[in-house]
Amino acid sequence: MARHNIVFGNDQPIRQGVARPSPDFTSDFPSSDQRTSSEHSPENLEAIYARPSATGRDTGRMTIRDVLNATTATLGLTIVAGIVFALLPIALGFVGGDEGYTLGRGISMVAMGVGFLGGFVLALVNSFKKKPSPVLVLAYALLEGAALGGLSGMLNEQLPGIALQAVVGTLAVATTVLFLFRIGVLRTSPLLTKIFAVAMVAYLLFCLVNVGVVFLTGGDLRSGALGLVIGALAVIMASYSLVMDFEDVQRGVNAGAPRAYAWRCAFGITVTLVWMYIEILRILSILRNN
Numbered sequence: 001m002a003r004h005n006i007v008f009g010n011d012q013p014i015r016q017g018v019a020r021p022s023p024d025f026t027s028d029f030p031s032s033d034q035r036t037s038s039e040h041s042p043e044n045l046e047a048i049y050a051r052p053s054a055t056g057r058d059t060g061r062m063t064i065r066d067v068l069n070a071t072t073a074t075l076g077l078t079i080v081a082g083i084v085f086a087l088l089p090i091a092l093g094f095v096g097g098d099e100g101y102t103l104g105r106g107i108s109m110v111a112m113g114v115g116f117l118g119g120f121v122l123a124l125v126n127s128f129k130k131k132p133s134p135v136l137v138l139a140y141a142l143l144e145g146a147a148l149g150g151l152s153g154m155l156n157e158q159l160p161g162i163a164l165q166a167v168v169g170t171l172a173v174a175t176t177v178l179f180l181f182r183i184g185v186l187r188t189s190p191l192l193t194k195i196f197a198v199a200m201v202a203y204l205l206f207c208l209v210n211v212g213v214v215f216l217t218g219g220d221l222r223s224g225a226l227g228l229v230i231g232a233l234a235v236i237m238a239s240y241s242l243v244m245d246f247e248d249v250q251r252g253v254n255a256g257a258p259r260a261y262a263w264r265c266a267f268g269i270t271v272t273l274v275w276m277y278i279e280i281l282r283i284l285s286i287l288r289n290n
Contacts, residue, residue, distance in 0.1 A: 060258060060259055061256040061257065061258065061259060062252050062253055062256075062257045062258060062259050062260075062261050062262050062265075063253060063259075063262075064249070064253060066259050066262035067249050067252075067253075067262045067265045067266060069262070070134070070137075070262040070263050070265070070266035071265070071266040071269050071270070073138065073141075073266070074137055074138060074141045074263075074266045074267065074269075074270045075141070075266075075269075075270055075273065077138055077141040077142055077145060078141045078142075078144055078145035078148070078270060078274070079145065080145065081141070081142050081144075081145025081146050081148075081149060082145040082146070082148045082149035082152065083149065084145075084146075084149060085107075085108045085111045085112075085145070085146050085149030085150050085153065086108070086149040086150070086152045086153035086156065086163065087149075087153070088104040088107055088108050088149075088153070089101050089102075089104030089105040089107075089108055089153060090104070091104065092104035105153075105154075108149065108150040108153050108154070109150055109154070110150075111146040111147065111149065111150045112146070112147050112149075112150025112151050112154070113147075113150075114143070114146070114147075115143040115144060115145070115146035115147025115148075115150065116143075116144075116147040118143040119140055119143040119144040119147055122136055122139055122140040122143060123140060123271060126140060126264075126267050131260060132260050132261060132262075132263040132264040132267070133263070134260075134263045137263045137264075137266060137267045137270075140267065140270070141270060144270070144274050148274065148277065148278070151278075151281070152166070152281070155281065155285060159284075159285060159288045159289070162281065162284050162285065162288060163281070165284050166277055166280045166281040166284055167277070169280040169284070170273060170276050170277045170280055173235065173238075173239060173276060173280070174242060174273060174276065177239050177242050177243060177246075178242075178246070181243055181246050186243050187243070187247070188240070188243055188244055188247055192240065193244070196237060196240050196241070196244075199233070199237055200237065203230075203233070203234060203237065206221070206230065209221070210222055222282065222286075223286060224286070227282065227283075227286045228283060228286055228287070231279050231280075231282050231283040231286070232283070234275075234279040235276060235279050235280060235283070238272055238275050238276040238279060239276070241272045241275070242269070242272045242273070242276070245265065245268045245269045245272055248265055248268060249265045252265060
């Protein structure tokens with residue numbers, strides 16, 4: 001954006017030095033009356049008001065576009081990594097037959113384990129880091145994409161089409177939440193946020209207990225009718241979390257947060273959508289297995 005001195009920028013008489021108070025002086029600076037007349041001329045005022053206002057890029061503040069760009073990069077990397085690791089066994093099988101398929105499946109399973117573990121660690125790091133790091137956010141997206149790709153590919157072998165169904169379901173829920181948020185129907189409140197916090201603690205405790213049950217007995221509390229109820233509640237909580245993410249973006253833009261904060265917002269939205277996808281995938285798995 002062109003920057004001009006508001007007072008002197010387009011003042012032709014000043015630049016050309018038409019005002020000379022005395023033959024004994026060689027100053028080209030105009031008199032006070034001339035400056036005032038030139039400053040407030042219709043042409044100058046029109047030029048001043050026609051100049052574009054400062055944008056977030058000019059001021060270093062976060063804008064909606066910054067959040068959209070960061071979110072697109074983060075989700076895009078997650079999706080690309082997911083597709084790669086979901087289709088890797090098929091691609092290697094096409095090239096190397098059964099041995100290639102087995103190798104691809106093994107790589108995808110390793111990627112799933114490393115992805116979930118590494119993604120969990122980076123989620124903690126990004127959550128508590130004071131200054132958002134684009135590199136760490138993108139690294140989280142890559143690991144989660146690898147994990148989701150391995151998981152989706154494995155389930156898709158047993159239940160063909162389930163991954164696509166989960167993607168469509170996640171897009172449907174997220175789009176609905178965004179639409180209702182934009183028209184003002186969905187908003188957070190102190191009471192709902194407290195309920196959400198208590199529900200999250202209870203959900204995490206349930207997940208830890210379920211992990212113990214799986215390792216000790218081989219059973220799974222997330223199956224059957226109970227699994228459907230827990231999954232539905234988790235999707236509702238993820239939807240509320242998405243509303244909180246949208247409000248964070250709105251508050252950050254209105255408060256003039258630093259542009260780097262856009263990566264924190266993108267990270268939050270990605271975490272929520274990954275959680276929502278996994279829960280919808282789990283619900284579909286229970287329904288189709290039954």
